[in-house]
Amino acid sequence: MTRGVAIERVSFSYGDNLIIDNVSLDIAKGEFFAFLGPSGSGKTTLLRLIAGFGIPSSGRILIDEKDVTHLPPWSRNVGMVFQNYALWPHMTVAKNVAFGLERRRLPKAEIRRKVDDVLHLVGLAEFADRRPAQLSGGQQQRVALARTLVIEPTVLLLDEPLSNLDAKLRVEMRSELRQLQQKVGITTVYVTHDQEDANSVADRIAVLDRGRIQQVGTPIALYDHPASRFVAGFLGTANMIDGEVQKDGRFVADGFSLDAAGAPAGRAAISVRPQDITVGPAGTGIGATVTNREFLGSVTRYRIRIGNNALTVDVPHRRDVTPYPVGTEVGVVIDPQQAAVLR
Amino acid sequence: MSTATITTGRAPRFSLAARYGASVPQVAAMIVVAVFLLAFLVIPIVRVFMVAFTHPEGGFSLVHFGDFFRTNLLRQAFWNSLYVAAITVVVASLIAVPLATILSRFRFRGAALIHTLGVVPLVMPPFVGAVAMQLIYGRNGTINLLMMDWFGFRIPFMEGLNGVIFVEALHYFPFILLNLSASLANIDSAMEESAQNLGAHGFTLFLRIVFPLALPGYVAGAALVFVKVFDDLATPLLLNVSNMLAPQAYLKITSVGISDPMGYVISVIMVVCSVGGLALSGLFLRGRDFSTQQRGGGGLSQRELRRSGRIAAAVFVVVAVALALSPHIGIFLLSVGTVWSYAVLPDAYTFAHYETIYREAGPLISNTVLYCGLAGVADVVLGATVAYIVLRTRLPGRRLVEQVAMSAVAIPGLVLGIGLLRTYYDVTLPFSGESLATFWVMLVIAYAVRRLPYALSAATAALRQVHLSLEEAAESLGAGKFTTLTRVVVPLMTGGLLAGFVTSFATAAVELSATLMLVAKQADAPLAYGIYVYMQSAAGRGPGAALGVIAVVVVAIATFVSYRIAEHERNLKARVGAFT
Numbered sequence: 043m044t045r046g047v048a049i050e051r052v053s054f055s056y057g058d059n060l061i062i063d064n065v066s067l068d069i070a071k072g073e074f075f076a077f078l079g080p081s082g083s084g085k086t087t088l089l090r091l092i093a094g095f096g097i098p099s100s101g102r103i104l105i106d107e108k109d110v111t112h113l114p115p116w117s118r119n120v121g122m123v124f125q126n127y128a129l130w131p132h133m134t135v136a137k138n139v140a141f142g143l144e145r146r147r148l149p150k151a152e153i154r155r156k157v158d159d160v161l162h163l164v165g166l167a168e169f170a171d172r173r174p175a176q177l178s179g180g181q182q183q184r185v186a187l188a189r190t191l192v193i194e195p196t197v198l199l200l201d202e203p204l205s206n207l208d209a210k211l212r213v214e215m216r217s218e219l220r221q222l223q224q225k226v227g228i229t230t231v232y233v234t235h236d237q238e239d240a241n242s243v244a245d246r247i248a249v250l251d252r253g254r255i256q257q258v259g260t261p262i263a264l265y266d267h268p269a270s271r272f273v274a275g276f277l278g279t280a281n282m283i284d285g286e287v288q289k290d291g292r293f294v295a296d297g298f299s300l301d302a303a304g305a306p307a308g309r310a311a312i313s314v315r316p317q318d319i320t321v322g323p324a325g326t327g328i329g330a331t332v333t334n335r336e337f338l339g340s341v342t343r344y345r346i347r348i349g350n351n352a353l354t355v356d357v358p359h360r361r362d363v364t365p366y367p368v369g370t371e372v373g374v375v376i377d378p379q380q381a382a383v384l385r
Numbered sequence: 386m387s388t389a390t391i392t393t394g395r396a397p398r399f400s401l402a403a404r405y406g407a408s409v410p411q412v413a414a415m416i417v418v419a420v421f422l423l424a425f426l427v428i429p430i431v432r433v434f435m436v437a438f439t440h441p442e443g444g445f446s447l448v449h450f451g452d453f454f455r456t457n458l459l460r461q462a463f464w465n466s467l468y469v470a471a472i473t474v475v476v477a478s479l480i481a482v483p484l485a486t487i488l489s490r491f492r493f494r495g496a497a498l499i500h501t502l503g504v505v506p507l508v509m510p511p512f513v514g515a516v517a518m519q520l521i522y523g524r525n526g527t528i529n530l531l532m533m534d535w536f537g538f539r540i541p542f543m544e545g546l547n548g549v550i551f552v553e554a555l556h557y558f559p560f561i562l563l564n565l566s567a568s569l570a571n572i573d574s575a576m577e578e579s580a581q582n583l584g585a586h587g588f589t590l591f592l593r594i595v596f597p598l599a600l601p602g603y604v605a606g607a608a609l610v611f612v613k614v615f616d617d618l619a620t621p622l623l624l625n626v627s628n629m630l631a632p633q634a635y636l637k638i639t640s641v642g643i644s645d646p647m648g649y650v651i652s653v654i655m656v657v658c659s660v661g662g663l664a665l666s667g668l669f670l671r672g673r674d675f676s677t678q679q680r681g682g683g684g685l686s687q688r689e690l691r692r693s694g695r696i697a698a699a700v701f702v703v704v705a706v707a708l709a710l711s712p713h714i715g716i717f718l719l720s721v722g723t724v725w726s727y728a729v730l731p732d733a734y735t736f737a738h739y740e741t742i743y744r745e746a747g748p749l750i751s752n753t754v755l756y757c758g759l760a761g762v763a764d765v766v767l768g769a770t771v772a773y774i775v776l777r778t779r780l781p782g783r784r785l786v787e788q789v790a791m792s793a794v795a796i797p798g799l800v801l802g803i804g805l806l807r808t809y810y811d812v813t814l815p816f817s818g819e820s821l822a823t824f825w826v827m828l829v830i831a832y833a834v835r836r837l838p839y840a841l842s843a844a845t846a847a848l849r850q851v852h853l854s855l856e857e858a859a860e861s862l863g864a865g866k867f868t869t870l871t872r873v874v875v876p877l878m879t880g881g882l883l884a885g886f887v888t889s890f891a892t893a894a895v896e897l898s899a900t901l902m903l904v905a906k907q908a909d910a911p912l913a914y915g916i917y918v919y920m921q922s923a924a925g926r927g928p929g930a931a932l933g934v935i936a937v938v939v940v941a942i943a944t945f946v947s948y949r950i951a952e953h954e955r956n957l958k959a960r961v962g963a964f965t
Contacts, residue, residue, distance in 0.1 A: 115578070124578070125575075128579035
């Protein structure tokens, strides 16, 4: 794989606070890569280090195999779209977009042509003479994107670009972003705290927590094979059940046991998604009790108790099927194939 | 449906309410305010204009303006006033712009303290410090005596117009500092980072991004300085500079008489320049309120300075703060010194001046408290009324009333004084036969008109904070309009109104331009007038300075109190805000 961005053993601290803790990561050229994590996980800081806003206390950052660790932001040719867009209110849309080209001392005619082209690309050609304040949130977002793309950066950095948009626009913009990235073919790093955003656009995701990378992989790999409780809980909803893997390869928890062949013996937990548990009449599987029930439309969400463990179970809703009332004894089946064993 | 039956019973009143959202008392209140503004602001100013444009034999004429520009002295006064105001803006900028940049941009200890110190000069009106400044920076003042000793030359800080410029610049630079600092603090750091990301740095970054974004704050501050300096009467008078517009108008009216048209012509020119200055800045600022268009905020990213930069910045800050404080230090030394003349410092120290003041100045202080207290109360009542009418009713003409009230900002105190004098000179009071224009109540009225814009802004801000739903909640629980007003609206506005009162009171206490025109006899004189009179004689400087110190302390306490009230209100609102 050709590396577009390489982060090698990078640490960064702010005062005594270690924000980034020995992170190493390779991002392929042309890849759409996401940093996913809760607030305070260090994902934005890591993005800013790639852009040059801050110098790592140790480690190197390479862009197209060139060490940029100590280059100032203005010499990196890395394009960053800021969370609040950071459009300059005193300039028109066209002036905003032309700014980076003017810094690169391009001839006037070429600047005009490129600004025109990129505004067409994001569908805002007729807004060139407006001020940012006269645009909607989604339009401002596109201008910010155009302003960054027009300089043809080696890497595109997106800092929570959809967080200021309403739900409907988010979904639209995110597929547009993906299409645009495919068309331009630019290495892209996308920071978000929203797993749905990351899953829907990214080729690969790095999950961050407390300044460390928890796991790197494709969205499906992360969802199906979380490496830790944190990843299992952060991507989607997961039931986490503590127990022990015994020598015979069975996972034993309070009230039930499960085949966990291949897992090493010792204390462990399993993670099961709510939709991977089936609920039937009492006597058909593990004995359980319904403690709560919510009808959510497409599914009925049960809270059930097995021994000391409380589990969330989603049962797809069918017409005219009456759900189990609270207090009912039920039988529960957990498919070992769908359960991930965690340390 | 039952309500419909009830309303038909008092249809006339309700139709008024339905059409304008106003009741009879509200209409009455607006009429009272309108009459007050008409009588004490609009008519006096119109009178000034009429006199200036009336031919000696009657009829409209520009003949007086012709005379004005044909008279060498007046033409010179006009240019001097423009020159002094413009150069003061330049000098004030030379202090304020680097200070604001250093304070907002670089991390170093004591920045907050310097911000506070920078506001100190505003606490004292410029004329109070003028004499002390002569003693420090004058030809034979502290600095020049030391310079002569050490280097063998003098710097003419205080010669002629220089003195006015220097005193005004030291006094008013905080207007630029405060506005520019606010502008800089509002710049979102992402504004700068995005430019760096696209390849800009250093001077280009400053010129293309930081400067344009901070410019609105600078222009607002600079316009304020220009207008204030253009209007100032007492500072040039105390520095013996009479060839400027304000002193000329004053001298014409007081020495030639209130019928001399030249005083009115000068007044008209002053109003035009003042309004013009504010209008120009307003035009420039239109559509440039960038602070509301930036989402992040939080100010520019601060940087560590290199050693050499740190030293340079520290030296600049120390010099600027020393300059800003020098009028205060000077006035204090003057108030406790025996003789201070041709010397670096006073010869000896004494409390005698404070004793003199204690014996003589009682009426000055009680007059000030009475006048400014009444003016403050009037402003709060008028301001709250106008704010309520504008925000809560749809009465026709309410915007006009608000604009007229706010327009007092652009009217120089001197011009208002002349207008009031001219309009009410021939109106005599019953019993005493005294002229209404020189009756002490006229001072209260002049202060109230001059400070109304401050009180109105404070009241409008306070009322904006009272959400309409709070009133509707009271009404739905059965409270009538009046009960809602007294039990809900006014209590919620108290903090803002109190801050408005204190501001009006404190700034009126040091108002001199209008005072000089309207004080007829010593017994009616307030503090500012007393300081001015004392300062004019060499023997009176000590007691004058002592009075000045008292005025500074009073205004400082008032400013501090209003600041605390505002802060308390903000905290309270923030807490309530958390629940809504």
